[in-house]
Amino acid sequence: MPLQVTNVQQREHVFVSALPGLEPAVEAEAKALGFSPQKVEGGVELTGAPGLHQEANLRLRTASRVLLRLGRFSAPDVGALEKGLAGLSLGRVWDGRTAPRLSVALHRARFKGPDTVMAAAARAWRLASVERAGVLDEESFEGLTLLVRVEGDTCTVSADTSGEPLHRRGYRQEVSRAPLRETLAAGILVLAGYDGVEPLVDPMCGSGTFLIEGAWMSQRRAPGLQRTFAFERFPGFDATAWRARQARAGTETLPAPRSALRGYDINAGSLGTARRNARRAGVTLTLERQDVRTLVPPAGLGPGLVVVNPPYGKRVGEAEDLPGLYRALGATFRRAFSGWRAAVLVPEDTGLIRALGLPEGRSLPVRNGGLRCRLLLCSLPSPQGA
Template sequence: MANVQQRECVFIPALPGLEPALAEEAEACGWSPQRVDGGVELTGAPGLHQEANLRLRTASRVWLRLGRFPAPDAGALTKGLAALPLGPVWNGRGAPRLSVSLHGARFPGPDAVLAAAARAWGLPSVERAGALDEEAAGDGLTLLVRVEGTTCTVSADTSGEALHRRGYRQEVSRAPLRETLAAGILVLAGYDGVAPLVDPMCGSGTFLIEGAWMSQRRAPGLARAFAFERFPGFDAAAWADRRARAEAEALSAPRAVLRGHDLNAGSLGTARRNARRAGVTLTLERQDVRTLVLPRGLAPGWVVANPPYGKRVGESEDLPGLYRALGRTLRGSFAGWRAALLVPEDPALLRALELPEARSLAVRNGGLRCRLLLMSLP
């Protein structure tokens, strides 16, 4: 069995479409990511899983590799699970929950994996973890058991709550945008953290807050807790040093101008409170995207928007008309800017924007198929 004592290996998933942004972030941190299905793998010194949780803006969570072994049958699976080095992550009390992923495996199903784990660890039973998209299944240890063909890989969840839970967004607008998706869009758009960033339909302010933290070089995990802090092998002093280094790197204020506009006064109030919790100050004004005018002298930068998709109850406005108005505003007020738009896969709405040719990337927002349009506005 291969395990990592002197070196750590982690698997870091990202939302569909954000894998390139995650790899770019990891490289910027000085790591050498290996692109794999659904994310990246990293290998590094002990504590890599803590650094990844703390610093990566586009990561969904961080899995710490515990071991990989051949498992051609149930007996081999039980033997391999029994030999795992679980001491650093599990104190033997309670029972780990398992997230089971089978790919071309010959086992009967997830129940066989749960039964093998119970036999391996001398437990009455082992529960299957619920969906980890939003948050971890309780406060206990969660293990990912991935069986591909006859090879089993076991990893420990080091994040706990999903990493888009930064801690500042306790309120959302009508169309919430996940923090990791907002950050990933900014990375893919090439946002430099220095030029102005404007969101003409800002909602609860997620784009702007993520942009502000990028501009400040503030690590996204500074204001939250992680599952690895409950591990038996957790070194509190080393973690305190990592946090202190990240805090020292952060600037006291963003280097960029950050402006948000929205027609909905309630959304602007939510954005202000979210920004306050995030420790940033945004310029927020109530303006309709149809008539939006930027202040004189504002240098060109990035404009980002997540316009309505028409999928929510009560969204009865003329979406093609709204998209035409958005396109006119972008071509007028934002001439010379770089733009990033997250829009649904709807040819009629794309045509309504009447924008120049754009780089188009497939992404998902809340399970919906979307296109990320990246362009320079003439």
């Protein structure tokens, strides 16, 4: 395969990564934003005009990271790998002064290990050495991070344009127990069909992530307005064009959510954390201290979406107490939210799922903090005769 280098001046090719199970959410969100996504393993691919990687970072609330494709070439051996790396056009993303880090993924490659790729890159770019990147979703780096993926004989090289993982919106400086990533919360709302207009209730709201993400969705607020990105350090970065892009997104933001948002929790400290996080996010939440077992939602609210991330036992609480809590949660859903839709993130524990006693619906595999989970989506029956 001959060397193929993306002509970033005419078209951009972008890979948007997602948490496992959220690929359909990223695809749906990208379509709603006017992109033309192609769902692939681990995320979606986008093609568009220059600045696409900036737009994706700014607006996609379910994405984990945005990678700008730099080139793809045949690498059946180390010599071809080195030649292909040397032929890449890196001037837009790398100034040549500070060595980039490399994140390496090998799948059925014909040469041994990441160290081989690191050494080939150092020779190709005439560097003394190249540092290997750690886990990108757990750290950030002030310099350039390049991702080198070799699958069979094909090598694909991309630049990380996000920097800090995209779930770090900037508002959540505090968390309660068992925090939920902002991208996962947004993805669950998308998969549950939240429209930004219907009421949204979280009966165990913790630090308020579901509600804040729902408020921003309701306001049509771009999730990246409060943070910085790795692409702002690229040599070819146009600060004026970026500010104009941010300004356009800012003018689309509605002054207040269009939906009623309510949060409940038995822990007063969690409610305080949720209030402070919401204040940093620029939204006002209606929060109340109530036990999920006896919860009474405001009269006249609904129907809408009730969403919850209950304890799993591996994170908070004692496992032996969970079946009773899940039975109580299911009973509250049936009693207080009849006629609503429900979205519940639960561990892959059939006993706990049975304890909820929810109506049959969809069950989607997702991961939360590395744990295998199920997202249960269903409609709660209305009272007979209603």
